[in-house]
Amino acid sequence: MENEGVVLSREGFAALLRALREDGYRLVGPTVRDGAIVYDTIGGIADLPEGWTEVQERGRYRLERRTDRALFGFAVGPESFKRSFFAPTVSLWRARRKDGSFVVLDRAAEMPRVALIGARACDLHAIAIQDRVLLEGPAVDPSYAARRRGAFVVALNCGTAGGTCFCVSMGTGPKAASGFDLALTELFDGEDHRFLVQVASPEGAAILARVPHGEAQKTDLEAAERVVQNTASQMGRSLDTTGIKELLYRNLDHPRWDDVADRCLACANCTLVCPTCFCSTVEDVTDLDGEHAERVQRWDSCFTLDHSYVHGGSVRPSTKSRYRQWLTHKLASWIDQFGTSGCVGCGRCVTWCPVGIDITEEVAAIRSTEKG
Amino acid sequence: MRRKPKLAVWKFASCDGCQLSLLDCEDELLALAGAVRIAHFIEASSKRLKGPYDLSIVEGSITTAADAERIREVRRVSKVLVTIGACATAGGIQALRNFRDVAEFRSIVYAKPEYIDTLATSTAIAEHVPVEFELRGCPIDKRQLLEVIGAFLNGRKPNVASHSVCVECKLKGNVCVMVAHGTPCLGPITHAGCGALCPSYARGCYGCFGPMETPNAASLGRAFLAANVSPRGLVRMLRTFNANAEAFRKESERHEG
Structure with missing residues (x-):
């Protein structure tokens, strides 16, 4: 596993997303919908919020145009990636009445594997926290486990801090530290738009090997460091966590x-x-004649x-x-x-x-x- | 085989839209007819079976002395009484009269005001008789109606959440119209049930389902005023189908005049 990093061109990044799709991953990443940059299923690079950013204040969010073609030039959307693993509603089981008792009809189906595109450091920390609660505790949530299992994570080191961001105070960002296969930093050098990629898993290295990429130069590493330092200095909020x-x-x-x-x-x-x-x-529902029942978690x-x-x-x-x-x-x-x-x-x-x-x-x- | 429960549907001051929701249950109507004996439902059939009734569904508000008496009779012949819709649960749009002088309305609107025999107020059924369950909405949501009937038939608690519409928006993945678009939305103080219908189409919530379980209308009112909604505009937003529901009424009265 290398750790020095490689560089992806914009086209190389597009190829990475295609490769993930070829491997059967459902891509979940940022896209513009209903006046916000939301995380949703995306097809590829064309669905990303190119040239968009947002202004966030308390109780207020507005999309704005950027002057460049950044694909990740925003902070965080209305929702995290929580929905991808901890689903809003889950049918736990369904049952049919039979001979004075009941039979369970089916179990949760196999979930398609998910690839998160552009997960921020705060979101990765949040996933680690939910893993601790729903996966690693004494009671495993089977629905969460099924969705979480085999997920591929493309992290993104933040190039922009939002008006309500305070990850620096919480020690969670803006640079992704763990919980990813690949971590990107979006770099601009005039018209040259590229990504520095940090490889953190064999799966990440394997997929990267299939797409055109270059070796990172010292200047790329320095530029990427400046991006996160700059973001860290732009936090819109702070929270004193002393005691x-x-x-x-x-x-x-x-x-x-x-x-x-x-x-x-x-x-x-x-x-x-x-x-x-x-x-x-958890809600139990029945049909009118009481022959079928379902237990739903929401x-x-x-x-x-x-x-x-x-x-x-x-x-x-x-x-x-x-x-x-x-x-x-x-x-x-x-x-x-x-x-x-x-x-x-x-x-x-x-x-x-x-x-x-x-x-x-x-x-x-x-x-x-x-x-x- | 168990005896089929007898279902009755009653109408008071209302537009009939809520009881039509029952007939609108096209796919489930046969199952419903199989599960209950529809004993009294004038909108659907002129054939009426005598009471008592296992489940009475009541639509409409009390606006006349005669209806105030009739609802007591309905209560007497009903084992379980469920009220449906904004009229039955909060007085409906006709409760706008509660804020004004009905005698004046009567003299202006009707050619022969002396023919009109009405109360000064429009009030919810629960203000007159005990009610087992109130299903909100203008109109009610037909899936929720089936849920309530299904729960009654199977002896379980209906899954009818009384939290805000915001929860429904978030379950659906809607972008908040208030925060992202600056659209005043009654969702944060409104009872869930519609599936966040209007915000799903980028409109603010109109409050059709009335106040949620713990509404803080004063705080939302301040936010609207800060977003350049006029006091008069705020009063109008709160005074629609659930104008007489306590939380909406109190907040609208604070901004009147």
Whole structure:
């Protein structure tokens, strides 16, 4: 396995995507749809958001044109790659009534392998976190495992930071450190548009060997380093994580929770765009005559009343208690539970909150007004 | 074989659209007719079987003294009573009268106002009699109606989520119209059920399903005003089919005048 890197031309990159498709991968990458750069199934390089970028602020996202032909000249889209592995709805099993009992009709079908194109460092950290919860814990989610297995990951070292990005604070980016087969850095030298490629797996090396590529020069490596350094210096947000677990545990009665509850819609958007949030619920459905039944798993959120419903009512009836649960789990009790923070600093919860609640601002407010 | 439960469908002040959802269940209609005895459904058949009824589906709001009495009779002959639609669950579009003087309307609109015998308000069925389940929407979603009937027939809880429309948008992978387009959208405070119909076509949510479980209408209202929606515009957005639902009513009253 080489680690020095190779260079792909734009055409070489297009050939890489073709090679992945030839190998039966479904490509999931960025593409422009409905006024945003979303991750969706793509056919090849023509579907990428060439020349597009975005402006992100709290509660606000707008597409904008770039002056160059960058294919990855944006920060992060509305959703991470979560949907590819942790599907929004999954049929767990179906059953038919038979002789006073029931028979299970089928099991989850084999999933086509997925190749993620342009996964950012924050997204890769998020996938590692979801792996820890859904794959490596005591209870494996079979649907997640089936989708995750055999996935190929083409990472992208960020060339642009968004207005709500704070991966530097969370120690997760903007350079991809692990969890990929190939990592790209998009480079421009006047009209010359190319990618520096870091190879991190035998599968990555094998597929790269099939497409035209060149050897990386020292100047390419230096240029790529400058790209991520520049991105790191452009973070739109920062979050001071010093003693954050203790800070939040000490302040469960801070008046700021009332303040944020006054603004919070409990709409659940923050949790659903979060690349690490993994909550789901299970629903049993039957047809009218009760002959067929199905058990369906679907995304849930700690902002719904049903999420904390136990006999007699919800444990967290107030929006205040639900916001506090979300934030303290994400940034504090997640550490106790899984050994890392649950936040990767992608900023999606900040951008996609309809009323612009900013997790970094909430933590800063608690920190700066802590009693005693 | 178990005895087929008797189903009755009742109409109060409404447009009939919700009970038509039942007839609109074309693919499932035969299965439904096989599972229940349709004992009273005037929209579908003039043949009426006597009560009591195992399941009564009630559409429409209470706008007259006679209907206020009739719903008590319906309750008396029904084991389970499910209300359907914005009229039955919140008073409907006709609850706009609740904000105005009905006597004045009557004198302006009708040639012979003395023929009109109506209450000053349009109110939800649950304000008059106990109700086992309220299915929201203007109109209701037919899949949800089948889910409620199926749940009743099989003795289980209906899977009818009361969270925001936002959850439905995210399940579908819709791009948020409010954040990405700047389109005011009632989705964050509106009850799910439609499958995020309007945002799926790049429109803001109109709130047809009424308030979600814990609506923070004041916060969304502030966001709309900050996005240059006028107070009058905000009032109009909140006063449609669910104008009299508490969360929408209170927020609209704060911005009136």
